[in-house]
Amino acid sequence: MNASRRLVATLLGAPILVGLALTPPPAQAQFTVFDPSNYAQNVLTAARTLQTVNNQISSLQNQAQMLIGQAKSLAGLPYSSLAALRGQVERTRQLLGQAQALAYDVDQIQQAFRSNYQAVDLSAGEAQLTARADARWTAAVAGFEDALKVQAGVVGGLGASRGELESLVGASQGAVGGLQAAQAGNQLLALQAQQLSDLIALNAAQGRAQALEAADRAAARADAKARFVKFMGSADQP
Structure with missing residues (x-):
């Protein structure tokens, strides 16, 4: 009789264990890792790139101005006597x-x-x-x-x-x-x-x-x- 009760109890508790076994675990929270040194390096690289572009623009402007000055210097006098x-x-x-x-x-x-x-x-x-x-x-x-x-x-x-x-x-x-x-x-x-x-x-x-x-x-x-x-x-x- 005791053996039968233990069997019944085992069978009754099995679904609960099976349900517990089949229930998926709760999702784990995902966090982004922030690296300050990497961020600072990226900002510095971007600033240097921008400065290089600005220097190239200034150089092109100076060259254009120089060409304009040379064109004026080589322009002939429009008046002839x-x-x-x-x-x-x-x-x-x-x-x-x-x-x-x-x-x-x-x-x-x-x-x-x-x-x-x-x-x-x-x-x-x-x-x-x-x-x-x-x-x-x-x-x-x-x-x-x-x-x-x-x-x-x-x-x-x-x-x-x-x-x-x-x-x-x-x-x-x-x-x-x-x-x-x-x-x-x-x-x-x-x-x-x-x-x-x-x-x-x-x-x-x-x-x-x-x-x-x-x-x-x-x-x-x-x-x-x-x-x-x-x-x-x-x-x-x-």
Whole structure:
């Protein structure tokens, strides 16, 4: 009887044990482990990477700015006075080329002096002496006229030269690079050279006129001496 009770009790308690055995254990809580040293290292790496990127951006900006500066330095001057200066020089040259009577030619001047300005032969007649005097007078008057024309041309070009000077100075002050400043300076030097050439041409024309007048006076004295000698010679004859 005791054995039967123990068996019954065993059978009754078996489901409970089986149920306990089949019941899954409660889920275990999962926790993330935080590593401060690893986090600090990651932050430092990210900061260094960002700094590297910023340095590269700054370098590219500096290079771009340098290229822009080089482009400005190599930019040509937008203003050119060459045509105006060349035109003034050409006008002065044309005025000199219109020289009357005696041109600016060495061979022609030598020939004219041999025929009209050197000492006359005592055997020359009055008609020859008169023709010589007329030729010299014509050359002297033409020389003064030519000098006046050159003067008028030079003075007439002063207005244009002043305008070019103001334009070049303005372009020089507004130059954005070394090349533009150098080109403006070169054009200013060209303007000075043009003005100097005008002064040389003016001095040449004035000197030519004065030389012709002086030569005319000297030749006139020689002609007068020849006339006087012929007159005295004819007066001594019986």
